[in-house]
Amino acid sequence: MGTRPVRPAHSAAEVLARLDDRLPDGPTDPVAVIDALVEAVDGGLTATGSPAFFGYVIGGTLPAALAADVLAVVWDQNAALASLSPAASAVESVAGRWVTQLLGLPSHVSVGFTTGTQMAHVTALAAARHRVLADAGWDVEADGLLGAPPVRVLAGADRHATVDAALRLLGLGRRAVVPVATDGLGRMRPDALRAALAGGAPPSHTHPGHAAGPGRAAAARPTIVITQVGEVNTGAADPLAEICALAHEHGGWVHVDGAFGLWAAVSGSPARRALVAGAAQADSWATDGHKWLNVPYDCGIALVADPAAHRGAMAAPAVYFPPDGAGQLDPVDWTPEFSRRARAFAVYAALRSLGRAGLRELVDRCCDLADHAAHRLAAVPGLSVLNATDGPAAPGGLVPLNQVLLRVDGPARRPGCARADIPSRGYPDPAVAGDRLTREVTAAVTAGGEAYLTGTTWRGQAAMRLSVSNWATTLADVDRAVDVIAAAVAARRAGGAGDAR
Numbered sequence: 093m094g095t096r097p098v099r100p101a102h103s104a105a106e107v108l109a110r111l112d113d114r115l116p117d118g119p120t121d122p123v124a125v126i127d128a129l130v131e132a133v134d135g136g137l138t139a140t141g142s143p144a145f146f147g148y149v150i151g152g153t154l155p156a157a158l159a160a161d162v163l164a165v166v167w168d169q170n171a172a173l174a175s176l177s178p179a180a181s182a183v184e185s186v187a188g189r190w191v192t193q194l195l196g197l198p199s200h201v202s203v204g205f206t207t208g209t210q211m212a213h214v215t216a217l218a219a220a221r222h223r224v225l226a227d228a229g230w231d232v233e234a235d236g237l238l239g240a241p242p243v244r245v246l247a248g249a250d251r252h253a254t255v256d257a258a259l260r261l262l263g264l265g266r267r268a269v270v271p272v273a274t275d276g277l278g279r280m281r282p283d284a285l286r287a288a289l290a291g292g293a294p295p296s297h298t299h300p301g302h303a304a305g306p307g308r309a310a311a312a313r314p315t316i317v318i319t320q321v322g323e324v325n326t327g328a329a330d331p332l333a334e335i336c337a338l339a340h341e342h343g344g345w346v347h348v349d350g351a352f353g354l355w356a357a358v359s360g361s362p363a364r365r366a367l368v369a370g371a372a373q374a375d376s377w378a379t380d381g382h383k384w385l386n387v388p389y390d391c392g393i394a395l396v397a398d399p400a401a402h403r404g405a406m407a408a409p410a411v412y413f414p415p416d417g418a419g420q421l422d423p424v425d426w427t428p429e430f431s432r433r434a435r436a437f438a439v440y441a442a443l444r445s446l447g448r449a450g451l452r453e454l455v456d457r458c459c460d461l462a463d464h465a466a467h468r469l470a471a472v473p474g475l476s477v478l479n480a481t482d483g484p485a486a487p488g489g490l491v492p493l494n495q496v497l498l499r500v501d502g503p504a505r506r507p508g509c510a511r512a513d514i515p516s517r518g519y520p521d522p523a524v525a526g527d528r529l530t531r532e533v534t535a536a537v538t539a540g541g542e543a544y545l546t547g548t549t550w551r552g553q554a555a556m557r558l559s560v561s562n563w564a565t566t567l568a569d570v571d572r573a574v575d576v577i578a579a580a581v582a583a584r585r586a587g588g589a590g591d592a593r
């Protein structure tokens with residue numbers, strides 16, 4: 093995609109300095125406004141749509157999705173009500189149904205189009221909160237949480253930060269979470285979940301128990317289990333079938349964070365599809381359009397198998413809403429927002445332009461490219477692939493999905509010094525040196541402008557991630573990124589690593 097660097101040329105402070113920040117008293121010609129805006133922000137744009145952007149987990153933009161999203165802006169539809177935008181309502185109905193089918197979820201799920209997975213969590217977990225408290229005889233929408241039976245939340249120790257933020261926003265609080273132990277790839281351990289479900293203090297309240305929802309036993313106490321497919325660093329997936337069965341035995345509601353990983357459901361590889369086996373047994377799911385589906389920002393999707401709980405948690409009927417009459421979807425009932433943009437136009441266009449086969453090809457190509465990168469990078473001296481899988485992967489596959497987690501190794505210790513915890517004089521602590529080298533390589537690759545990587549921390553140590561999520565990324569883009577990474581590793585290891593202590 094062109095020759096401009098993938099990274100921005102200017103920092104936010106530099107863009108701010110170029111931007112005219114004086115609030116104008118009078119009007120300015122619209123063309124002049126746009127010219128000035130483009131000029132001021134140009135160097136502050138990151139080419140996140142570039143096929144050489146491998147940072148975070150960020151998709152590109154499919155041409156049809158881009159055009160549809162531009163139209164959503166041009167048409168300026170408020171998607172809240174079917175009567176206000178029949179078009180937005182109809183397109184959301186179809187796009188929601190298509191996503192449900194592609195992800196292999198039950199046909200009756202209700203769907204809300206949110207800003208991202210963060211708000212999809214808020215939406216779905218509000219439905220979960222509604223149901224588990226209703227089952228305990230508590231109407232949380234009417235009475236709030238003061239005096240409510242405590243809700244316990246069990247979630248993997250490697251859950252995404254947005255889960256905690258959602259629980260905070262819903263008034264459940266971060267401390268409601270019982271962290272469940274995970275394995276080396278960040279997958280929730282079913283034995284640890286079993287123990288956590290069985291353990292803990294019994295509830296002190298005396299609210300009457302109610303029958304649980306479909307598929308769930310009556311709950312001894314309101315319980316939500318949050319699981320994930322597609323750990324942001326490793327791409328690994330929790331064993332969903334086992335987790336759903338265990339949680340449902342205890343009357344728990346299962347929510348799946350599948351921001352990108354849920355799309356493994358469309359893969360042509362049985363091993364990749366195995367990553368999401370059991371997903372349909374959960375009670376709610378959160379995923380993104382703006383990651384692997386390659387629609388423009390912003391687009392998340394909340395799906396809930398209990399539409400009454402979903403609507404009960406979200407609907408905000410106003411006296412001035414006209415009844416649509418034809419029973420069509422009022423999107424306002426399914427997301428936290430009242431007014432909002434017509435996000436589903438882009439989802440509809442993306443899916444229509446790809447079809448099932450195109451989406452399958454997109455997902456598998458990204459995984460194959462990530463795997464190709466992992467194989468090549470594993471052969472680079474001094475570089476380790478931290479998320480080499482021991483579970484299902486495509487035949488010959490090295491990493492579970494589309495993420496490659498890397499670390500630059502620190503130099504070996506002085507021969508004869510067996511104690512890894514004692515830095516020996518003149519020799520660097522390998523862990524500290526590895527952290528430093530890893531951060532330097534990440535920064536050097538991105539600064540070079542040919543590829544964009546982001547750093548992370550994995551098991552307490554610095555790491556860097558290469559995420560292949562863009563429909564336009566080719567083998568040549570990945571090979572170039574691998575070459576750049578290998579060169580940066582070689583350069584850093586050759587010079588100066590010895591001073592790291």
Ligand SMILES: Cc1ncc(COP(=O)(O)O)c(C=O)c1O
Nearest residue numbers: 149208209210252254324351380
């Ligand atoms: C597993 C997981 N959950 C949640 C999120 C948050 O998604 P969003 O940025 O769309 O809110 C991400 C983002 O990368 C993610 O990888």
